[in-house]
Amino acid sequence: MLENVPAAELSCVGRGVERIDTVEKLSGAAYYTGDLRFPGMLFAKVKRSPHAKARIARIDTHKARALPGVHAVLTGADLDVRVGLYLVDKYVLARDVVRHFGEAVAAVAAETPEIARKAVDLIEVDYEPMTPVLDPAKAIENGAPLVHPDLGSYDYVKEVFSPVGGTNIANLSKYRKGDVDKAFAEADLVVEREYTNPSVQHVPMETHVTVGQWQPGDKIQLWTSAQSPFTVRNLFCHAFKLSHNQVRVFIPYVGGGFGGKAGIHLEPLACSLSRAAGGRPVKIQATREEEFSLLPCRSGLVNRIKTALTKDGRILAQQMTMLWDAGAYADYAVNVTRASGYSAAGPYEIPAARIDAYTVYTNKPFGTAYRGFGHVEFSWGTERHMTVLARAIGMDPLEFRKRNALRPGSITLTGEVIREHTGNVTRCMETVAKAIGYGEELTPEWQQRELETGRRIGKSVVALHKAPAMPPFTGTAVVLRMNEDGTVIANLSLTEIGAGTYTSLAQIIAEALKFPIERIKVPVENDTDRDPYDWQTVASKGLMLCGNAAILAARDLLGKAYDMAAQVLRANHCDLDHDADRIFVRHNPECQVPFRALAVGYAYPNGNGIGGPLVGVGRYIAQGLTNLDKETGQGLPALYWTYGAHGLVVEVDPVTGEYDVLKVASAFDVGKAINPSAVRGQIIGGMIQGLGTAMCEGYIYDANGKLLNPNFTDNKIPTSLDMPAEIEAFVVETPQVDGPFGARGVGEHSMIAICGALGNAIQDACGADLTKMPIRAEDVWRALETAGPLLESSATIRNRAACNTRER
Amino acid sequence: MRIRVRVNGRDYQQEAPDHWTLLRFLREGLGLTGTKEGCGAGECGACTIIMDGLTVNSCLVLAPEADGTVIETIEGEAVAGELSPLQRAFHKHHAVQCGFCTPAMILSIKAFLRTNPRPTVREIQEAIEGNFCRCTGYQQIIEAVQEVTGQREGQEELGHA
Numbered sequence: 013m014l015e016n017v018p019a020a021e022l023s024c025v026g027r028g029v030e031r032i033d034t035v036e037k038l039s040g041a042a043y044y045t046g047d048l049r050f051p052g053m054l055f056a057k058v059k060r061s062p063h064a065k066a067r068i069a070r071i072d073t074h075k076a077r078a079l080p081g082v083h084a085v086l087t088g089a090d091l092d093v094r095v096g097l098y099l100v101d102k103y104v105l106a107r108d109v110v111r112h113f114g115e116a117v118a119a120v121a122a123e124t125p126e127i128a129r130k131a132v133d134l135i136e137v138d139y140e141p142m143t144p145v146l147d148p149a150k151a152i153e154n155g156a157p158l159v160h161p162d163l164g165s166y167d168y169v170k171e172v173f174s175p176v177g178g179t180n181i182a183n184l185s186k187y188r189k190g191d192v193d194k195a196f197a198e199a200d201l202v203v204e205r206e207y208t209n210p211s212v213q214h215v216p217m218e219t220h221v222t223v224g225q226w227q228p229g230d231k232i233q234l235w236t237s238a239q240s241p242f243t244v245r246n247l248f249c250h251a252f253k254l255s256h257n258q259v260r261v262f263i264p265y266v267g268g269g270f271g272g273k274a275g276i277h278l279e280p281l282a283c284s285l286s287r288a289a290g291g292r293p294v295k296i297q298a299t300r301e302e303e304f305s306l307l308p309c310r311s312g313l314v315n316r317i318k319t320a321l322t323k324d325g326r327i328l329a330q331q332m333t334m335l336w337d338a339g340a341y342a343d344y345a346v347n348v349t350r351a352s353g354y355s356a357a358g359p360y361e362i363p364a365a366r367i368d369a370y371t372v373y374t375n376k377p378f379g380t381a382y383r384g385f386g387h388v389e390f391s392w393g394t395e396r397h398m399t400v401l402a403r404a405i406g407m408d409p410l411e412f413r414k415r416n417a418l419r420p421g422s423i424t425l426t427g428e429v430i431r432e433h434t435g436n437v438t439r440c441m442e443t444v445a446k447a448i449g450y451g452e453e454l455t456p457e458w459q460q461r462e463l464e465t466g467r468r469i470g471k472s473v474v475a476l477h478k479a480p481a482m483p484p485f486t487g488t489a490v491v492l493r494m495n496e497d498g499t500v501i502a503n504l505s506l507t508e509i510g511a512g513t514y515t516s517l518a519q520i521i522a523e524a525l526k527f528p529i530e531r532i533k534v535p536v537e538n539d540t541d542r543d544p545y546d547w548q549t550v551a552s553k554g555l556m557l558c559g560n561a562a563i564l565a566a567r568d569l570l571g572k573a574y575d576m577a578a579q580v581l582r583a584n585h586c587d588l589d590h591d592a593d594r595i596f597v598r599h600n601p602e603c604q605v606p607f608r609a610l611a612v613g614y615a616y617p618n619g620n621g622i623g624g625p626l627v628g629v630g631r632y633i634a635q636g637l638t639n640l641d642k643e644t645g646q647g648l649p650a651l652y653w654t655y656g657a658h659g660l661v662v663e664v665d666p667v668t669g670e671y672d673v674l675k676v677a678s679a680f681d682v683g684k685a686i687n688p689s690a691v692r693g694q695i696i697g698g699m700i701q702g703l704g705t706a707m708c709e710g711y712i713y714d715a716n717g718k719l720l721n722p723n724f725t726d727n728k729i730p731t732s733l734d735m736p737a738e739i740e741a742f743v744v745e746t747p748q749v750d751g752p753f754g755a756r757g758v759g760e761h762s763m764i765a766i767c768g769a770l771g772n773a774i775q776d777a778c779g780a781d782l783t784k785m786p787i788r789a790e791d792v793w794r795a796l797e798t799a800g801p802l803l804e805s806s807a808t809i810r811n812r813a814a815c816n817t818r819e820r
Numbered sequence: 821m822r823i824r825v826r827v828n829g830r831d832y833q834q835e836a837p838d839h840w841t842l843l844r845f846l847r848e849g850l851g852l853t854g855t856k857e858g859c860g861a862g863e864c865g866a867c868t869i870i871m872d873g874l875t876v877n878s879c880l881v882l883a884p885e886a887d888g889t890v891i892e893t894i895e896g897e898a899v900a901g902e903l904s905p906l907q908r909a910f911h912k913h914h915a916v917q918c919g920f921c922t923p924a925m926i927l928s929i930k931a932f933l934r935t936n937p938r939p940t941v942r943e944i945q946e947a948i949e950g951n952f953c954r955c956t957g958y959q960q961i962i963e964a965v966q967e968v969t970g971q972r973e974g975q976e977e978l979g980h981a
Contacts, residue, residue, distance in 0.1 A: 028978070030911050030914075031914060031916065033919070034916045034919070035903065035907075035911065036919075037916050037918075037919025037922050038897075038898075038903065038907045038911060038916060038919075038922055038926065039854070039894065039897065039898045039903070039907070040852070040853070040854020040894035040897075040923050041854070042919055044856070044920065046856075046857070047847075047853035126839075214954075215952075216918070217856070217858045217864065217866055217918065217920040217921050217952060217954055218856070218858070218918070218920045267920030268917075268918040268954050269918075300858070300859040300860060300863075439981060442981075443979075443981040447979075510917035510918030512917065685978060688977070689960075690914060691978055692914070692976070692978040693917060693955075695978075696956070696957040696959045697917060697955050697956045700958070700959075701954065723859070723861065723863065724863035724952070730957075731949045731950075731952065731958075732944075732945040732948045732949050732951075732958040732961075733945050733949050735945065735957065735958055735959065739959055742978070742979035742980065743981065744981045745980065
């Protein structure tokens with residue numbers, strides 16, 4: 013709901029106010045799930061598979077059960093319970109077979125973590141190792157060993173997904189647009205390449221942790237580091253065949269999620285152990301090593317792209333085959349496959365397209381949602397490919413992007429028409445291009461630097477888009493309650509996992525009520541018994557959906573306050589107005605009643621009461637979206653598109669392949685920056701997280717599927733020393749017509765396409781032609797060893813005389 | 821063994837198993853849960869505290885090793901309910917997102933600024949290299965530090981194209 017208030021009249025929205033959740037985080041007072049202790053609380057540890065695929069021949073738990081202090085020991089044989097988000101394929105503990113390295117086969121709850129660990133060590137498991145399937149391309153070949161022989165009998169969301177029984181294909185999403193064959197026949201040029209991404213770990217600083225209590229009488233309480241309290245409750249109830257009234261989920265402060273905590277993970281195991289231990293609360297906290305393989309990661313991707321284009325730089329058609337390496341369980345990967353399929357063109361108009369996106373089971377730790385939901389992975393390929401295409405026809409890569417960019421009237425892969433108010437990706441590209449001096453001669457300082465160091469500077473501009481990946485009917489509700497003193501508490505069920513959404517929502521509520529933000533409280537902790545429903549805290553959709561619900565709740569609360577005031581003041585409802593403190597008659601402002609006097613019902617001097625406590629309810633649901641046709645992918649999946657662009661400057665040593673990122677400028681069309689400081693934090697934080705994917709992160713397996721780098725020594729993430737020397741963040745503000753004060757979400761987008769930006773800038777600098785994530789110095793070196801002579805850079809114009817002396 | 825420590829200006833004497841880490845002693849023994857565990861292996865820095873004036877990963881220090889030491893944790897940073905200048909700068913510059921790395925980040929910077937009150941950006945980056953933050957990308961943390969050291973006034977703006 014665009015409130016269409018001129019920026020000058022906004023008092024709270026659009027200001028970089030301080031976050032509402034920071035003081036307790038700064039003082040150590042914020043309680044995260046791992047900080048909680050309960051009377052009688054037990055500690056759980058799990059026994060994990062050392063094999064990627066094996067038959068469990070025998071599990072002997074006698075010694076573990078006999079250990080003093082042990083209260084519960086469970087194996088898969090004790091738990092005939094399967095869980096799954098979209099495809100119900102995962103036992104709480106492995107039964108009969110293990111499907112990935114690190115999978116839990118048994119668990120213990122004991123009085124101390126040490127006893128639990130000792131008991132786990134006493135559990136004897138005999139495995140019969142089997143040949144794992146590790147390569148997604150081999151996994152979809154006929155006759156490949158099946159990860160889930162019973163796939164054909166699993167329950168799944170039939171309106172949306174298409175698993176293929178008797179194969180390793182957990183889902184196949186198809187997108188068809190235009191006459192692809194004709195376009196390829198008419199093309200001046202056809203370019204086909206393959207780009208790959210390994211699995212990547214989210215690395216929230218707080219590992220997954222849950223305290224579960226299954227009390228006698230089947231009353232269940234959960235305190236958990238999850239992003240989506242209602243999804244945890246819903247899936248838990250489905251798995252254990254319980255009423256939603258029997259399960260209560262509390263979310264304390266959450267130490268980062270990034271999608272890794274979006275679904276349901278340790279909760280069923282903690283509660284099953286609690287049930288077996290007679291109802292004592294049981295805490296499970298993943299170790300950092302477990303975070304890498306017991307908990308899920310981001311799916312790998314093999315992305316084959318074949319493009320038909322004209323020599324004047326128009327894309328005619330694109331064919332893409334995406335093999336998503338989901339690992340052993342489908343989890344979110346099937347929906348990553350679907351959502352990235354309909355976005356896979358990037359923010360460009362592709363007149364004809366044929367896209368087949370496969371979710372492939374392999375015997376590896378499984379993939380889940382991760383900030384960007386597939387777009388980080390496929391944009392590595394598509395944004396590299398755009399530059400490869402441009403270079404193939406001798407066109408500047410930025411010009412090529414602009415020529416093919418989505419604009420009003422463009423048709424997306426699923427048949428959606430882009431409109432003026434959808435956003436402006438070209439403006440994002442131009443903004444970052446200007447910020448990095450794209451196409452300009454290098455500054456004298458940088459020319460000097462090249463001469464002195466022998467390093468070469470390269471630049472790139474990439475573009476991106478993403479829409480929230482969510483059910484077409486995703487809804488939410490916000491409840492506002494006025495306290496006796498006129499302050500307001502907002503109940504809602506997004507979680508504040510760090511993105512700052514709660515502060516933005518407080519600003520929206522303050523603006524809608526015309527109250528100062530200090531009067532608005534959005535409690536950080538969530539409780540499914542007390543808070544209204546929200547689907548999940550994912551997809552960059554929270555600000556828009558919850559923001560709209562919050563505005564409606566504010567209107568509802570004010571309406572009820574006005575009703576009471578009209579009676580108290582003996583005035584027409586339509587003649588009333590209000591400020592921060594009172595409701596008054598517009599033409600007679602002294603005739604007034606303070607909100608304080610209305611907050612819990614108005615009392616006349618003689619004690620008569622009217623009205624009642626002020627509560628405002630706002631509900632909002634996505635409008636007009638549809639499921640997609642299973643054969644063609646046609647339909648309306650996008651609540652909105654957030655566009656963006658990165659400009660990147662890199663300095664590469666062409667001998668060793670070592671490089672440093674000198675500058676990144678990023679711009680996003682956010683509609684309206686509700687809190688510019690928070691938006692800046694999302695832009696920079698996500699960009700650096702994306703650079704982690706680009707520069708150094710990724711799972712490494714041995715030939716048997718054992719994960720070799722489940723720690724920060726061997727799987728590095730960016731530190732402060734990995735920051736680009738210079739960072740700039742911009743917003744474009746094309747208002748979202750149905751967004752709160754014109755806003756759209758930007759939580760994930762900053763991470764998208766930065767990988768392509770790095771790869772393209774490195775190619776611009778030294779010619780290295782990169783197709784695999786991540787890009788380590790040795791990868792640049794290898795690419796240079798196999799490359800031909802340096803191509804003249806198009807994005808970076810050098811002083812030619814200086815440049816010529818350094819040609820390889 | 822019985823461990824005697826002075827934490828945030830208060831003396832404690834408490835029994836703890838010999839194998840407990842200082843991190844566990846602070847969290848479970850003394851109830852000071854502001855110090856977090858991120859990896860338990862000395863790699864991420866989320867458990868950083870100041871012991872006898874020097875930062876340590878408290879997950880790598882055994883509790884008995886801390887006997888007789890003077891310790892500073894995040895719980896001692898705000899005085900009489902008032903945020904310290906460093907905390908206030910973090911608040912102002914949006915240097916906190918999920919908050920899990922924040923207590924350790926504050927302690928690392930606090931110890932660092934005692935020895936280097938006017939650091940360069942590079943020196944700040946080196947000082948917090950051992951403190952992972954997955955949310956912020958470090959930029960707003962560095963800006964907060966620069967405000968405390970008097971090297972920056974006002975907030976860095978988001979550009980509007």
